[in-house]
Amino acid sequence: MGLDELQPEMPAEQLLELAARAGAEAAEVFQSRSLSRPVFFEANRLKQLESTQSEGTALRLWQDGRPGLAVAYGPVEPQALVDRALALSQLNEPEAIELTTGSKVFYPDVGEAIAVEQLVGWGKEAIALVREAYPESLCTAEWECEAESTRLLNSEGLDFSYTDTTLSCFLSAEWIRGDDFLSVSDGQIQRGNLDPVALAQEVLQRLEWAKENVPTPSGRVPILFTSKAADMIWGTVQAALSGKQVIERASPWSDRLGEQVISDALTISQHPSRGPFSCPFDDEGTPTRPLVFIQDGVLQLFYTDRTSGRLLGSGTTGNGFRPGLGSYPTPGLFNLLIEPSAMMASSTATKSLLDLIASLDEGLVLDQMLGGGAGISGDFSVNVDLGYRVKQGQIVGRVKDTMISGNVYTALNQLVDIGSDADWNGACYTPSLIVEGLSVTGRH
Numbered sequence: 001m002g003l004d005e006l007q008p009e010m011p012a013e014q015l016l017e018l019a020a021r022a023g024a025e026a027a028e029v030f031q032s033r034s035l036s037r038p039v040f041f042e043a044n045r046l047k048q049l050e051s052t053q054s055e056g057t058a059l060r061l062w063q064d065g066r067p068g069l070a071v072a073y074g075p076v077e078p079q080a081l082v083d084r085a086l087a088l089s090q091l092n093e094p095e096a097i098e099l100t101t102g103s104k105v106f107y108p109d110v111g112e113a114i115a116v117e118q119l120v121g122w123g124k125e126a127i128a129l130v131r132e133a134y135p136e137s138l139c140t141a142e143w144e145c146e147a148e149s150t151r152l153l154n155s156e157g158l159d160f161s162y163t164d165t166t167l168s169c170f171l172s173a174e175w176i177r178g179d180d181f182l183s184v185s186d187g188q189i190q191r192g193n194l195d196p197v198a199l200a201q202e203v204l205q206r207l208e209w210a211k212e213n214v215p216t217p218s219g220r221v222p223i224l225f226t227s228k229a230a231d232m233i234w235g236t237v238q239a240a241l242s243g244k245q246v247i248e249r250a251s252p253w254s255d256r257l258g259e260q261v262i263s264d265a266l267t268i269s270q271h272p273s274r275g276p277f278s279c280p281f282d283d284e285g286t287p288t289r290p291l292v293f294i295q296d297g298v299l300q301l302f303y304t305d306r307t308s309g310r311l312l313g314s315g316t317t318g319n320g321f322r323p324g325l326g327s328y329p330t331p332g333l334f335n336l337l338i339e340p341s342a343m344m345a346s347s348t349a350t351k352s353l354l355d356l357i358a359s360l361d362e363g364l365v366l367d368q369m370l371g372g373g374a375g376i377s378g379d380f381s382v383n384v385d386l387g388y389r390v391k392q393g394q395i396v397g398r399v400k401d402t403m404i405s406g407n408v409y410t411a412l413n414q415l416v417d418i419g420s421d422a423d424w425n426g427a428c429y430t431p432s433l434i435v436e437g438l439s440v441t442g443r444h
Contacts, residue, residue: 012029015078016029018078018079019085024063024086026062026155026156027059027062028153029060029151030057030151031056033055033149034054034148035146036050036051036144036145036146037052037144038144039119039120039142041124043140044127044139054073055074057081058071062089063090064094065094065095068085068088070085073325100154100158100286101158102156102157102285105159105160105161106161106162107162109165110163110165111164111191112192113147114145114167120143122143123141123169125200126141126196129196129200129201130173130200130203133207136175136176137207138173139171139173141169141171141172144168148164148165148166150162150163150283154285160281160285162278162281167193167194169194171186171200172185173203183385184206184207184210189276189425190276209395209397212396213398214397214398215442216364216399217362217442218441219439221364223435223436224357224360224365224390224433225432225435226353227422227430228367228423231426231430232373233374233411234430235373236374236376236380237268237408237412238333238336241253241302244308245376246302246312252376253299257302258298258299259298259299260297261298262297262415263412263413263415264297264298265297265343266340266341266418267295267296267340267341268336268337269291269339270290270293270303270335271337272288272289272335273335274429275424275427277427279335281318282319282320283320283321284306286318288318291317295341297341303333305320305331308331319331319334335429336427337422338429338431351420352419353419355419356434357394360390361392365387367387368385368387369384369404370385371383374407374408379407380405381404382403384402401442402440411438414435414436416434418432418434419432
C-alpha cells in the first residue's frame with residue numbers, strides 16, 4: 001500500500017504563483033493525503049475489506065493584510081481556489097502575517113505498510129483466542145494500516161513534507177448472560193507490528209474479572225484508572241496547558257508557571273519522534289521538538305502556535321495544528337507522555353496493573369466509561385461502563401449502575417501510585433494510576 005496509488009495532487013507551486021499574480025502579498029498551501037485499507041470483523045467473522053482515501057488542499061492567503069482560506073477536496077481548478085480565497089479575504093479584518101521562512105526539506109518516511117492479508121490473519125487469531133475461552137461471545141474487530149502524507153509550502157520559501165504510516169486495531173467481545181449484557185474492548189496503536197495475542201489476553205482478563213456482579217462501594221474510595229480510562233484525565237490537563245486557554249483566562253493554571261500544580265510524582269512531556277505518530281513540523285511550518293510541560297509536578301511551559309506565542313511573549317513551541325483543512329492553526333498537542341518523575345521512576349519500574357490492584361484494600365478499577373469526560377474546569381461525573389470492585393488486593397467482580405464524580409485537578413494532587421504499564425491511547429502515552437478524592441455512588 002502506498003500513497004503513490006492516489007491521484008496526483010494539485011500543483012501547490014502553481015497556487016502560490018497564481019495568488020501572487022492576483023495581488024496577495026503572502027500565501028501558503030497545506031496539502032494532506034491519506035490511504036487506508038481497514039479490515040472489519042463482525043459477529044466473529046470477516047465482514048468486509050475497504051479502501052478509503054482522501055486528499056485535500058487548503059490555500060491561505062493575505063491581501064491588504066486580510067486573510068482568506070479556501071479548501072478543495074480532490075481535483076479543482078487552481079484559479080477557482082485562488083479566487084475563492086481572495087473573495088473570502090475581503091470579509092475579514094487585517095491581521096499580522098506570520099509565516100515561517102524556510103527551504104525545501106523532505107523528511108524521511110516513518111513506519112511501514114502491512115499487507116491486508118496480514119491484518120486479516122491477526123484479526124482471525126485474536127478472535128479465535130477469545131472464542132476458545134468464551135465460545136458464546138460475539139466479537140467485533142477492526143484492523144487498519146493507514147499512510148498519511150503532509151506537505152506545507154509558503155511564499156517565504158518553505159517547502160516541508162513527510163509521510164507517516166501507523167497500524168491500529170480494536171477488539172470488542174460481547175457476552176450476554178440472560179438479562180446481563182457485557183461488552184469488553186481494547187485496542188493497540190503501533191509501528192510496524194500489532195500483537196493479536198496480547199490484545200486477546202487483555203480482553204480475556206477483563207471477561208474473567210466480570211464473571212460475577214458485586215455491589216458498588218460507596219463514598220470516597222481509591223480509584224484505579226487503567227491506562228485506557230486514564231486518557232479522560234489527560235484531556236483536561238491538555239486543555240489547561242494550552243496557550244490559547246491561558247490568553248482567554250480559561251486555564252486554572254494561567255498564573256501558575258513555576259508552581260506545583262499536580263503531584264510531584266508526575267512529569268508530562270511531548271516527544272515528536274516517540275510512539276506511533278511522528279510529526280517533524282507543525283501545520284505552520286515550525287519544526288517540532290521535545291518539550292517538558294510539567295516537571296516533577298511543577299508547571300514549566302504552555303504550548304503555543306505562532307499567534308498565541310506572540311501574545312504570551314514566549315514565541316511558538318511548534319504546536320500550531322489545524323483541527324481540519326478548513327480551520328486556521330490553533331495550539332494542539334501530539335505524542336504526549338505521562339511518566340513518573342525521577343523520584344518515582346525506580347519504585348514504579350515494575351508495577352504492573354495487577355501489582356496496583358494488589359496494593360488496594362478497598363477500591364474500584366475504572367476501565368471503560370460512558371459519557372464525556374471533564375472540561376477545563378476539571379469537574380466530571382461519569383457512568384461506569386466497565387468497572388471492578390477490589391477487596392484485600394483482589395478483584396471480586398464487576399460493578400453495575402455506578403457513577404464516579406469529582407475533580408481532575410484534585411485527583412492529580414492526591415495521586416497514590418503509578419503503574420509501569422503505560423500504553424498509547426491515540427497520541428497520549430499514559431500508565432494506570434491510583435488516585436483519591438473521588439466519590440463513588442451506586443444502586444444497591
